[in-house]
Every structure is written in structure tokens, then in C-alpha cells.
Amino acid sequence: MKRRSLPVMVSLAAASALALTACGQAGQGGGSGDGPIELTMWTHSAGNPAELEVYEKIITEFNASQDEYKIVEESFPQGAYNDAITAAAAADDLPCLLDMDGPIMPNWAWAGYLQPLDLPESITDELLPTAVGTYEGEIYSAGYWDAALSIFARKSVLDANGVRIPTIDEPWTLGEFDAALATLQSAGYATPLDIGAEDAGEWWSYAYSPILQSFGGDEIDRDTFLTAEGALNGPEAVDAFTWFQDAFKKGWASNSGTIGNQEFVDDQVALSYTGVWNALASIEAVGDDLLILPPPDFGNGPKIGGGSWQWGISSNCSEEQTEGARQYLEFSFQDEYIAEFADKQIVIPATAGAEDLSEHFGEGGDLQPFVELSQKFAVPRPETPAYPVISSTFEKAAKDIMNGAEVKSTLDGAVKEIDANIESNDGYGF
Amino acid sequence: MALTTTRPEVRPAGRDHESGERRLRRRRKLWSYLAMSGIGVFFLFPLVFMFVSSLKPSGQILSDSGSLNAFLPVGDISLDNYFGVFERVPVAQFLINSVFVTVVTVALGLLVNSMAGFALSRLEWRGRGLLLSVVIAALIVPFETIAVPMVYWVSKLPTLVFEGGLLKYDFGWLNSYQVQIIPFVAHAFSIFLFTQYFSTIPKSLDEAARIDGAGWFTIYRRIIVPLSGPAFATVAILTFLPAWNQYLWPLMVVQQEELRPVMVGMQYFFQLNPAWGEVMAYTTLITLPVLIVFLSFQRAFVSSVAASGVKG
Incomplete structure (x- = not known):
């Protein structure tokens, strides 16, 4: 009896595995298509409560504004962020929305991590030139701010x-x-x-x-x-x-x-x-x-030096998700959010409208000189992979x-x- | 008279000689203790600096760093950095994750590697020598060289998940505890160490046990394991430290904050301007478990190092 216990256990385990397999694969069937489409979004902002606060506000308001898409945010510490992205790309597991430091964008676009942003020109034309990431004539990233x-x-x-x-x-x-x-x-x-x-x-x-x-x-x-x-x-x-x-x-x-x-x-x-x-x-x-x-x-x-953290859409994003990602980004480029970002992070707002709303960077603001410095002297780092x-x-x-x-x-x-x-x-x- | 006069002269001279030797021995001992205490204090400096700095504001840490004040709790002392740490990082969650991952890795590692060592040192089977060579060869492969392919593999491995109240299968181990544990259970150096240690235990014990009707597992459990305390202690410590200090791997395979271990949390403090006070408070918090484990098993660790000839 004792000698048979091992084969019996193995048989039971195999039978359980077969039974589980019969239950089907997770995420397939079971009517999971009823809820909103989830879009994962990665930021480099872990450990930076001021930045996370603004993101959380934007996400909450976007999720509440419609019921087709739901943004789920994961934050990473900045020093480890690029490694996490590279590993995720190796595993084919990139999030739909991701932020990136401006100068790394051409490399990620060249490596196939990103797809063109395709945001309306009414948005990108309003941004500081160094807040828009271009590679080979296509816009792949856009940001709410720049630094100087x-x-x-x-x-x-x-x-x-x-x-x-x-x-x-x-x-x-x-x-x-x-x-x-x-x-x-x-x-x-x-x-x-x-x-x-x-x-x-x-x-x-x-x-x-x-x-x-x-x-x-x-x-x-x-x-x-x-x-x-x-x-x-x-x-x-x-x-x-x-x-x-x-x-x-x-x-x-x-x-x-x-x-x-x-x-x-x-x-x-x-x-x-x-x-x-x-x-x-x-x-x-x-x-x-x-x-x-x-x-x-x-x-x-x-x-x-010009070009700081900007947003992009990964190539892992499905067509349906890409549409949601664009809607989210369009929603997020509101002067009100950009100004809040600028004042909480102490960075230069990327639009003139946000500049007017900003406590520090608006006309007469204590940090207003930075806007002019950025506009007049900023040079993007070489836009090459x-x-x-x-x-x-x-x-x-x-x-x-x-x-x-x-x-x-x-x-x-x-x-x-x-x-x-x-x-x-x-x-x-x- | 001569006897009475000479004896006292001889005896004190002998006592003098003895007490002189004793004094010399005592002096030598004193010096060696002083030297050892000096070395001990030297090794304590970083810990003292870390703890004392965790109580100071960042600016003061920098201004004190050029003087002895760096090691003294002087100036603006408070627990503010610790409060700051708890606000910035989910420390408790990270500690729980690290403790869980480390304890399970060590426990499974001891079991699996000791059994592998047992099979390689005690059982006679074809290919044993070749496999031992492969294990030894695996020692020279740095983890960094296989990290990226491993990320790819683990992202494709099958797993079980609960969905809609049903247990279903899925693919991908990313964002899980098992991805932080399973790849590190089998460990070439531990297998090698167990193999070597088990080889020193007389095989006559196995033979006697087999005559008494014991199977291989009984021999392993009842004879080999109880006789191999130092090897188990050494492997436990050598597995514990890297498991606790895991940084690169969890960074690559764990994307959800609630599953991250403590070392990844360290990066939270390195923003544009590092928050040094909070860095010191955080390192104090995450060093404490290591110190507690080490101090608890200090005797076993020292004897195991002496017995196995392994230096950490």
C-alpha cells in the first residue's frame, strides 16, 4: 500500500491538472468583455508623491468621464525604470501607455517598443518644441513639461x-x-x-x-x-x-x-x-x-538641454487599446493638469495656457525666467537611437x-x- | 639555616617567573582584545553612521560628513526620516514580500539542494560524474548573462489563476511570488557544497542502515541530515543573503508595487535630489532583519564556516 502511494499521488495530480485544463484558459470566454477595456500605464514616478498625485487625479477623472476604457497605473522608481521597460519588451509585456525620458525615445521607437503617437495637431502644436519627441519625421512622444x-x-x-x-x-x-x-x-x-x-x-x-x-x-x-x-x-x-x-x-x-x-x-x-x-x-x-x-x-x-519626460504608446497596445490610450492622452493634455504638474513638480509647463494658470511660471511668477530660458536656448539632445x-x-x-x-x-x-x-x-x- | 634562607629565595623567584609570564599573557590578551575591539568598532562604523544619519535631516548629514559628528547623534535629531519613509514607500508590504520570498527560497533551497547533493554523493548511478561537472560548470555563469532570456522564459511558463471563482490555467509568471522564488531554489554552489560535505560522512553508516531495511530517503532524513548541521547552516546563510538582496531580477519581472521586495524600494528615494536622511532610515529598517538573523545564528554560522571551510 505504501509503495503505491506515490503513483496514486501522481495520478491524482495529473487528473487534477486535466480537470483544471478542462476549465479553460484564464481571460478566454467567461464573458469578460462586458466591462471597460483596461489599459496599463507605467510611470517613472514611484517615490514622488507630488507627481503621483497629479497622475492619480487625471486617471480618476478620465475613468469617471467615460465607461469604455479604464486606466490602471503602475509606478516604478526612476532609477530602475528603463531596465523594467527593456525587460518588459523582452517578455512582450509592455504596458499600453508609458512615459519615457525624451532622449531615450528614438532608441525605443527604433527598437519597436513604440508606435507613432498620432495625437491631434491642435495638441502637439501648442506644446513647447522640446516637449514633443520626433523620430524620423513622426511624433512618438509628448510631455506636459520641460526642465531647464x-x-x-x-x-x-x-x-x-x-x-x-x-x-x-x-x-x-x-x-x-x-x-x-x-x-x-x-x-x-x-x-x-x-x-x-x-x-x-x-x-x-x-x-x-x-x-x-x-x-x-x-x-x-x-x-x-x-x-x-x-x-x-x-x-x-x-x-x-x-x-x-x-x-x-x-x-x-x-x-x-x-x-x-x-x-x-x-x-x-x-x-x-x-x-x-x-x-x-x-x-x-x-x-x-x-x-x-x-x-x-x-x-x-x-x-x-531640452526634452524631458514624455508620454508614448507602446507597440504592444492592441488597436482597441490604442484608441483608448489616445483618448486618455488627449484628455490629459489639459492646461489645468499641466499647470498643476508644473507647480507641484517645479517644472516648466509645456503650454502657454498652463503657463497662465501656473502660480510660479505665469506672468510675474517667481520662476517665470525659466520659461524664457527654455524657449530661447533649449536644444534637444540628438534625436537618434x-x-x-x-x-x-x-x-x-x-x-x-x-x-x-x-x-x-x-x-x-x-x-x-x-x-x-x-x-x-x-x-x-x- | 641555609635551607631556610635559600628556599624563600628560590620560591619567590619561581613565583615571580610564573606571575611574570601570567602578566605577559594577560598583557598580550589585553592587546589582542584591544586590537579585536578596534577592528570590531571599525566594522561597526558604517552601521553606526547609517543609524545616526537616519535621525538627521539630509542637509546635516552632508555637513556632518567631514567630521566625527557623522557618527554622533548631535544636532537636529528626530524620527522625521522614518515618518518620511513610511509616506514615500509601502515599507511594511515590501518587508513582508522580502521575508516571504527569502524564507521560502531558503527552505526550498535547503531541501532541493541537499537532496541533489545526496544523490550526487551517495547514490551510484550512470552520469553522476558528468552531472556534477555540469553543476560545477554552472558556477561560472553570471546571472546577468542569462537574466534576459530567463525573463522571456518565465513570461511564457504556465500557471494557475482564479478567475470568476474558477481555477484556470494561464501563461506567464511575471508579477508573482513564484517568479521571485523558483528560479533561485536550485543553486549550483549549494549543491556542490552539500555534495562535498556529504562525501565526508562515512558510507558505512548508509550500509548499516540499509541492512536495517532503510531506504534512501530514510538514510537521507535520519542519518545524513542530522550529521550535516554546519553544511545546512552555511547554505541557509548563503541563500538568505542574495535572496534578501535581490534587486535586478524583481525589477525585471515584478511590475506591481504590492509584490516588490525591499531592495527595489531603495530606488524610491533617488529622485533628482536624493533624500539621504530617508535613505539612511530605510536602510536601517531593511538591515535590521538581516542583523537579527545573523545575530540569532551567529554561533551556527561561525562554526559552519570553520567546519566547511567556506568564506562568505
């Missing part, structure tokens, strides 16, 4: 040291900026500029490629998107990175310190090269003494140069690496 970098300073410090206060129409020239840094260093600021070099990742391309562009270089030749030759290692690029290296050599900037704007708030640095997201906290700490200044003009006008490689190669080269590497040969190496990647991917379709 600027230079924070204290008026009292600049006045006391006889440093001219730059304006959007008359930013600091290279010579003026160098002189200001030298003066502020002599005035007792051991490191006058917090340039943010302690940070890592895409920040390096976002923050320092505009310096390169202002010198006249770029991360890639934007006419062809097939090579970085001449753009990243030309004479302008060499000048830009020589200045960058000198700034560290002379002690004007440092790669120690902490991520964020604390050193400026504590008056340990005179100038801080930082983003709109730190502006409100700095106003609270510094008050009316805070100046929001344009980046210097290194020769080709001030430049700011090669951008992830460009960004990581740029970061490595810039860090090597910061640490004393020979500028031209380091840039040549970076160009070689980027070009090899583009070539091995057959030009990424360009």
Missing part, C-alpha cells in the same frame, strides 16, 4: 564683487564668465561654481553637452546622424573640453560635494549650475537675493578629461566608439 538649467547666484555677492549681472539678452561672454569665477575665487569662495560633476549618468550629457554646443561643437553630426567625427572632436569641441578641464584645474569647479543644490544654499559656492527643480527651495532659502541667470555664451549663444551610447561615451570622455586626460586624443577615442556603434547597427536607419 540655469545659473543660480546671489545678487549681493555679485554686486559686492563688482561682477556684472547677465541678462537673457546679454549673457556672460566666455571672458566675463572666466573673470567672474576668478574674482569670486579670490573673494573667498574656494570653489566658486557648483557645476554638478559629482553626479553621474545621463546628467553629464544633459548638463555639459550644451557647453560643447555653445562653443560650436556637438555630440554628433546632426545632418546625417551617422558620425560624431568633427562634431565631438573638432577644434570647437577641443576648446570646449579644454575650458572644462581648466575649470577643474584652476579649482573653479570640483567633482566632490553632494548632488543637489545644498552647497549654494549654504553659501559655500557663489554660483550653481542647476535646474529649475531646485529653484523653489533656493528661493525659500535665499529669498529676493536669488538670481536666476542664463548660462554663459561661449561663442555660439547660451544653450540648455544611438543616443544611449553617445551619452555614456560622452560621460566617460568628459570624466577622463576632467581628471586630466589629453583632450584631443580622448575625444578622438570617443568619436571612434560612437561611430563603431552606429556602424555596427547599420546606421540606425539613417
Whole structure:
């Protein structure tokens, strides 16, 4: 009897499995088509209650406004988000709606993760140009906001040291900026500029490629998107990175310190090269003494990195779901929501209507200068699927140069690496 | 007289010699204790820094970091960071998930790997040597290299779900507990360790048991398992730590927040400006279970490391 127990158990298990199989596959039959069509939506906002609050409001109101579709939101922490998307794509399990950082969009579109957005032009035409993601002539993503970098300073410090206060129409020239840094260093600021070099990742391309562009270089030749030759290692690029290296050599900037704007708030640095997201906290700490200044003009006008988090529709979305996803996005691009986003997240609203509704970014608002900075100086990062490689190669080269590497040969190496990647991917379709 | 005079001279000299040696031994002991305490304190520094910083605002953590104050509960001390953590992250849910996944992985891992080790070390069957070689070869394959294909496989595996009050079959293990447990139950190093350890137990015990009518499972359960405490303790610890620290895998296969483990929660604090105070409070909370487990099994762990020659 004992010896038979195992075969008996196996038979019972097999019979149970067959019985279960007879019950059918989940999600098929059983009249599940009565309710609204569910659309999964992924955001990178986990751990960011202010952002999630606005999303939850939009979703609740959209779900209540109709009974055909139901949005179900899942939030992921930002640092882990791209990995989660890549894994989901590998498993053919992408959500219908997903947000993405602007510069990664071309890569995801090229990889087949995304389908064209096809939102009405009445919506996309109203948005800041850098809040619309275009790849090969098609719009694949659109966002409610953009961010901008600027230079924070204290008026009292600049006045006391006889440093001219730059304006959007008359930013600091290279010579003026160098002189200001030298003066502020002599005035007792051991490191006058917090340039943010302690940070890592895409920040390096976002923050320092505009310096390169202002010198006249770029991360890639934007006419062809097939090579970085001449753009990243030309004479302008060499000048830009020589200045960058000198700034560290002379002690004007440092790669120690902490991520964020604390050193400026504590008056340990005179100038801080930082983003709109730190502006409100700095106003609270510094008050009316805070100046929001344009980046210097290194020769080709001030430049700011453009393109932030935007929304797209995945290629896994069925035709029926895609229709729902578009309806949701159209619903969500209301000035009221965009303004709420801007004020809660401290980011630049993407429409003029939202700007008017915004407490901070509207006419006379304390953060209004950022709108103008973004409109006048924003340059999108290269809209090519090669951008992830460009960004990581740029970061490595810039860090090597910061640490004393020979500028031209380091840039040549970076160009070689980027070009090899583009070539091995057959030009990424360009 | 001479005796009475010489004896006292000899005895104190001997006592002096002995007490001198004792003093020397005591001094050596004192120094070694001091050195060990110093090393102990050195290893405690990160934990002390973590706990003390969890009570300070982020700004103060940064300004204290250049001085000894980093290790002292001075300045603006409060539990605000802990409240902040509970507001930002569903800590309790993440802890429950991690405890469940870890405990089940360890329990199943001990059973499956020890049985595999038993089969490889005690049973005579064709292909045993080849299979052991394959197991050893599997040790050199880093998880990262097979992670993406594994995501694909688990997304296609059959599973059972309740739908409309009926148990039905479906495909895809994503977003489940089993996807966080099953792939990590069979573990090449644990199998190898059990195999090696079981090989040191005399086979005459098996033979005696078989003469008494015991089957293989009885030999495994009644003889091998009770004699292999150190191996089980070592494998338990070596399985516990990676299971608790899982980050990449759950990130790839678990999309629903209610199923995430604690390590993925760490990323919640790294927004544009990291919330360092909350990071420290969160790491304190998620380190506590590991410390409790380690302190509870410290004796078994140390003896198992000594017995098996495994260093973590």
C-alpha cells in the first residue's frame, strides 16, 4: 500500500491538472468583455508623491468621464525604470501607455517598443518644441513639461564683487564668465561654481553637452546622424573640453560635494549650475537675493538641454487599446493638469495656457525666467537611437578629461566608439 | 639555616617567573582584545553612521560628513526620516514580500539542494560524474548573462489563476511570488557544497542502515541530515543573503508595487535630489532583519564556516 502511494499521488495530480485544463484558459470566454477595456500605464514616478498625485487625479477623472476604457497605473522608481521597460519588451509585456525620458525615445521607437503617437495637431502644436519627441519625421512622444538649467547666484555677492549681472539678452561672454569665477575665487569662495560633476549618468550629457554646443561643437553630426567625427572632436569641441578641464584645474569647479543644490544654499559656492527643480527651495532659502541667470555664451549663444519626460504608446497596445490610450492622452493634455504638474513638480509647463494658470511660471511668477530660458536656448539632445551610447561615451570622455586626460586624443577615442556603434547597427536607419 | 634562607629565595623567584609570564599573557590578551575591539568598532562604523544619519535631516548629514559628528547623534535629531519613509514607500508590504520570498527560497533551497547533493554523493548511478561537472560548470555563469532570456522564459511558463471563482490555467509568471522564488531554489554552489560535505560522512553508516531495511530517503532524513548541521547552516546563510538582496531580477519581472521586495524600494528615494536622511532610515529598517538573523545564528554560522571551510 505504501509503495503505491506515490503513483496514486501522481495520478491524482495529473487528473487534477486535466480537470483544471478542462476549465479553460484564464481571460478566454467567461464573458469578460462586458466591462471597460483596461489599459496599463507605467510611470517613472514611484517615490514622488507630488507627481503621483497629479497622475492619480487625471486617471480618476478620465475613468469617471467615460465607461469604455479604464486606466490602471503602475509606478516604478526612476532609477530602475528603463531596465523594467527593456525587460518588459523582452517578455512582450509592455504596458499600453508609458512615459519615457525624451532622449531615450528614438532608441525605443527604433527598437519597436513604440508606435507613432498620432495625437491631434491642435495638441502637439501648442506644446513647447522640446516637449514633443520626433523620430524620423513622426511624433512618438509628448510631455506636459520641460526642465531647464540655469545659473543660480546671489545678487549681493555679485554686486559686492563688482561682477556684472547677465541678462537673457546679454549673457556672460566666455571672458566675463572666466573673470567672474576668478574674482569670486579670490573673494573667498574656494570653489566658486557648483557645476554638478559629482553626479553621474545621463546628467553629464544633459548638463555639459550644451557647453560643447555653445562653443560650436556637438555630440554628433546632426545632418546625417551617422558620425560624431568633427562634431565631438573638432577644434570647437577641443576648446570646449579644454575650458572644462581648466575649470577643474584652476579649482573653479570640483567633482566632490553632494548632488543637489545644498552647497549654494549654504553659501559655500557663489554660483550653481542647476535646474529649475531646485529653484523653489533656493528661493525659500535665499529669498529676493536669488538670481536666476542664463548660462554663459561661449561663442555660439547660451544653450540648455531640452526634452524631458514624455508620454508614448507602446507597440504592444492592441488597436482597441490604442484608441483608448489616445483618448486618455488627449484628455490629459489639459492646461489645468499641466499647470498643476508644473507647480507641484517645479517644472516648466509645456503650454502657454498652463503657463497662465501656473502660480510660479505665469506672468510675474517667481520662476517665470525659466520659461524664457527654455524657449530661447533649449536644444534637444540628438534625436537618434544611438543616443544611449553617445551619452555614456560622452560621460566617460568628459570624466577622463576632467581628471586630466589629453583632450584631443580622448575625444578622438570617443568619436571612434560612437561611430563603431552606429556602424555596427547599420546606421540606425539613417 | 641555609635551607631556610635559600628556599624563600628560590620560591619567590619561581613565583615571580610564573606571575611574570601570567602578566605577559594577560598583557598580550589585553592587546589582542584591544586590537579585536578596534577592528570590531571599525566594522561597526558604517552601521553606526547609517543609524545616526537616519535621525538627521539630509542637509546635516552632508555637513556632518567631514567630521566625527557623522557618527554622533548631535544636532537636529528626530524620527522625521522614518515618518518620511513610511509616506514615500509601502515599507511594511515590501518587508513582508522580502521575508516571504527569502524564507521560502531558503527552505526550498535547503531541501532541493541537499537532496541533489545526496544523490550526487551517495547514490551510484550512470552520469553522476558528468552531472556534477555540469553543476560545477554552472558556477561560472553570471546571472546577468542569462537574466534576459530567463525573463522571456518565465513570461511564457504556465500557471494557475482564479478567475470568476474558477481555477484556470494561464501563461506567464511575471508579477508573482513564484517568479521571485523558483528560479533561485536550485543553486549550483549549494549543491556542490552539500555534495562535498556529504562525501565526508562515512558510507558505512548508509550500509548499516540499509541492512536495517532503510531506504534512501530514510538514510537521507535520519542519518545524513542530522550529521550535516554546519553544511545546512552555511547554505541557509548563503541563500538568505542574495535572496534578501535581490534587486535586478524583481525589477525585471515584478511590475506591481504590492509584490516588490525591499531592495527595489531603495530606488524610491533617488529622485533628482536624493533624500539621504530617508535613505539612511530605510536602510536601517531593511538591515535590521538581516542583523537579527545573523545575530540569532551567529554561533551556527561561525562554526559552519570553520567546519566547511567556506568564506562568505
